[in-house]
Amino acid sequence: xxxxxxxxxxxxxxxDPSKIPKLKLPKDRxxxxxxMAPFNMRCKTCGEYIYKGKKFNARKETVQNEMxxxxxxxxxYIKCTRCxxxxxxxTDPENTDYTMEHGATRNFQAEKLLEEEEKRxxxxxxxxxxxxxxxxxxxxxxxxxxxxxxxxxxQELKELNQRQANVDFESMLKQYKDYEEERKRREVxxxxxxMKAMLEQAQSRRFLEDSDSDEEAAQVPSxxxxxxxxxxxxxxxxxxxxxxxxxESWDRSVGKLNSKSQLAGLVTxxxxxxxxxxxxxxxxxATLQSSDAGGWSxxxxxxxxxxxxxxxxxxSLLGAYSDSEDSTSD
Numbered sequence: 001x002x003x004x005x006x007x008x009x010x011x012x013x014x015x016d017p018s019k020i021p022k023l024k025l026p027k028d029r030x031x032x033x034x035x036m037a038p039f040n041m042r043c044k045t046c047g048e049y050i051y052k053g054k055k056f057n058a059r060k061e062t063v064q065n066e067m068x069x070x071x072x073x074x075x076x077y078i079k080c081t082r083c084x085x086x087x088x089x090x091t092d093p094e095n096t097d098y099t100m101e102h103g104a105t106r107n108f109q110a111e112k113l114l115e116e117e118e119k120r121x122x123x124x125x126x127x128x129x130x131x132x133x134x135x136x137x138x139x140x141x142x143x144x145x146x147x148x149x150x151x152x153x154x155q156e157l158k159e160l161n162q163r164q165a166n167v168d169f170e171s172m173l174k175q176y177k178d179y180e181e182e183r184k185r186r187e188v189x190x191x192x193x194x195m196k197a198m199l200e201q202a203q204s205r206r207f208l209e210d211s212d213s214d215e216e217a218a219q220v221p222s223x224x225x226x227x228x229x230x231x232x233x234x235x236x237x238x239x240x241x242x243x244x245x246x247x248e249s250w251d252r253s254v255g256k257l258n259s260k261s262q263l264a265g266l267v268t269x270x271x272x273x274x275x276x277x278x279x280x281x282x283x284x285x286a287t288l289q290s291s292d293a294g295g296w297s298x299x300x301x302x303x304x305x306x307x308x309x310x311x312x313x314x315x316s317l318l319g320a321y322s323d324s325e326d327s328t329s330d
Contacts, residue, residue: 040107046083
């Protein structure tokens, strides 16, 4: 099997290229090509906008009897994307552009049309001056008159602007500078006045507070100091202050038990016979004192007794307590 991709092919010795039949195709033959819209256009049938760069499957043909410097001119056929109307445009090698031919109008072409119109008028004028020398003189006089009118109008506009807008920039800057200095000075004065007002207000408030405190001190009555005598020190209580405080705290927490109504039934007095009154006189007196005082009175002063009397009183109290138990058991 021979190689498919080769650089040189075999030609037989009797090969004659003139004997190869040529394919005869018509000169206006059309080819199907893929292209993009070269400019913005609008369909005349439905008004659909076709923007530059939109892709189409177009038919291409060579325009007959039209050439520019030996370059052929091609015509393209496309269809509207909405109504399928046929749109044609062709190449313009003279201006390196495309020209709209049929089926649509080119958008944003006003400037181009104006330039083309100016070129056409200029070309006609040159052709006319080439054959008629009097026309050349006439056109020159018209151009000179037009130029003079333009210069006069321009001078009038300049004078008008100078009269109406005579601006001195140095004076403007000076006025602005003066205005800024005046504004700063006014701000400083306002700040000073405000500070003075605040200071005066603070001083007046302090003065009012001082006057109110003086009036209150004058209205408060002086405390009466008790008059003491030199001999009052002899009448003071000989008990120490700590002992008084302990007694007072005990009375506040527990309470005094010297109420007869609350503790009257705790101690019963023995009914003694007439013979035992002398023997137990001290015990009876102590029992009566304890029953009257409620048994827990701490406010009575202590009675100093001799040791023998104290022993006798304690024994008599013990006997009275045992007798009271016997009586209660009976």
